[in-house]
Amino acid sequence: MPAPMLSNIYRLGVKELWSLWRDPIMLVLIVFTFTVSVYTSANSTPETLHNAAIAIVDEDESPLSLRIVSAFYPPQFVPPRMISPQEVDPGMDAGDFTFVLHIPHGFQRDVLAGRGAEVQLNTDATRMSQAFTGSGYIQQIVNGEVNEFVNRMRTNTVPQVDLAIRARFNPTLNRSWFGALAQIINQIAMLSIILTGAALIREREHGTIEHLLVMPVTPFEIMMSKVWSMALVVLLASALSINLVVQALMHVPIAGSLPLFFTGAALVLFSTTSMDIFLATIARNMPQFGMLMILVLLPLQMLSGGSTPRESMPQLVQDVMLVAPTTHFVKLGQAILFRGAGLDVVWPEFAATIAIGVAFFLIALARFRSTISSMA
Structure with missing residues (x-):
């Protein structure tokens, strides 16, 4: 120019x-x-679960229920707060908890006897991203801890396909x-x-x-x-x-x-x-x-x-x-x-x-x- x-x-x-x-x-x-x-x-608003507030009603107080309680930890969840059944509705209404897991009395007995054992999960669905992702996380955690407890040890079964995941560019x-x-x-x-x-x-x-x-x-x-x-x-x-x-x-x-x-x-x-x-x-x-x-x-x-x-x-x-x-x-x-x-x-x-x-x-x-x- x-x-x-x-x-x-x-x-x-x-x-x-x-x-x-x-x-x-x-x-x-x-x-x-x-x-x-x-x-x-x-x-x-992260896509992954992060510091979700969870409370647990443990009426069973068995080794299995204690195992489930200890499976919730950061960064996905804050340390669980142990509450009574009477605190569930007021805590959910006040927005103190996103999830409340209710473990009933006799839960471990029913699991070991092979009978249908049920736990109740209450979710605050107004927190949509956490509610959707967290419900799946909690279901996987509970099922995994129950299966490992029933087997009395961590399973060493070798799967037919061993999938090794390696995250590149963002390992964490x-x-x-x-x-x-x-x-x-x-x-x-x-x-x-x-x-x-x-x-x-x-x-x-x-x-x-x-x-x-x-x-x-x-x-x-x-x-x-x-x-x-x-x-x-x-x-x-x-x-x-x-x-x-x-x-x-x-x-x-x-x-x-x-x-x-x-x-x-x-x-x-x-x-x-x-x-x-x-x-x-x-x-x-x-x-x-x-x-x-x-x-x-x-x-x-x-x-x-x-x-x-x-x-x-x-x-x-x-x-x-x-x-x-x-x-x-x-x-x-x-x-x-x-x-x-x-x-x-x-x-x-x-x-x-x-x-x-x-x-x-x-x-x-x-x-x-x-x-x-x-x-x-």
């Missing part, structure tokens, strides 16, 4: 950064998105490891779309876009300034989030190269900011832009593979979402951060992201030029 053009792009970009600095609402959104949102998303199956990094990937795409479009809409509402029209700058320079400035903000915020929140605060290990990941992030930001400028030229004000964001952001986040695996989606949806830059960003981001992949593995996603970004940029530039011409 010629030096005057680069100078114009740089100075216009600095203007965008100063405008963002004077917008406290956007600054709060950026900070919240890459700090509180990342931390809470990684640690709240800690959901927060994946939740934190997945949230970073999602937020990069979301925030870039919001910031760039909001900046253009703000200029149109405040009338400053007319000032740019009388300056010796081109639509290409105006658009490039918005792309690089907002992309820079998102890259800096995500870099600080990964280093301070994910690694320093949550102690989440990162397997791959951060420079390679941020290179991919820069490419996808080129695509998403271009897409956002196109949407901002369609919307006439901020409320309209907000409605467009709902129609765009939800499919991008839900269907790109960041929330649910793409393999579980209909084939038509998988094919259509290949034109979305976030689909390729999620694939390369997960490969780099989770599995330590190098450029030799993720280069197809890099190439696809570049092609999509160039296409979106040219379409947005054509729309932006026509919008500028109609305002002149």
Whole structure:
């Protein structure tokens, strides 16, 4: 590019950064998105059972019932609280327990005699994720302890198929490891779309876009300034989030190269900011832009593979979402951060992201030029 053009792009970009600095609402959104949102998303509502409150009514007080009581321990359950039958309903009503296991009198006697032995499990189904997962856990624990007790020893029977499970990339199956990094990937795409479009809409509402029209700058320079400035903000915020929140605060290990990941992030930001400028030229004000964001952001986040695996989606949806830059960003981001992949593995996603970004940029530039011409 010629030096005057680069100078114009740089100075216009600095203007965008100063405008963002004077917008406290956007600054709060950026900070919240890459700090509180990342931390809470990684640690709240886990898919696996974690610290579930359980109480046990042990009317049998036999070796078998004591064995069952001792089988519940962290991190799946908090240490069981022993209560009386009269405390069950008040404790469930007050929300003190998610599960209450009732072992009746004569339970061990019935088990050893081969008679039908029953235990009662009361579950607080308002805590849906824990109730669904925990009920299955408790059933497995009780059945396992009963079978081992009846055999008088831990069974040494060799199964026909010996399944050895080895968890790669996350040996402890800690959901927060994946939740934190997945949230970073999602937020990069979301925030870039919001910031760039909001900046253009703000200029149109405040009338400053007319000032740019009388300056010796081109639509290409105006658009490039918005792309690089907002992309820079998102890259800096995500870099600080990964280093301070994910690694320093949550102690989440990162397997791959951060420079390679941020290179991919820069490419996808080129695509998403271009897409956002196109949407901002369609919307006439901020409320309209907000409605467009709902129609765009939800499919991008839900269907790109960041929330649910793409393999579980209909084939038509998988094919259509290949034109979305976030689909390729999620694939390369997960490969780099989770599995330590190098450029030799993720280069197809890099190439696809570049092609999509160039296409979106040219379409947005054509729309932006026509919008500028109609305002002149």
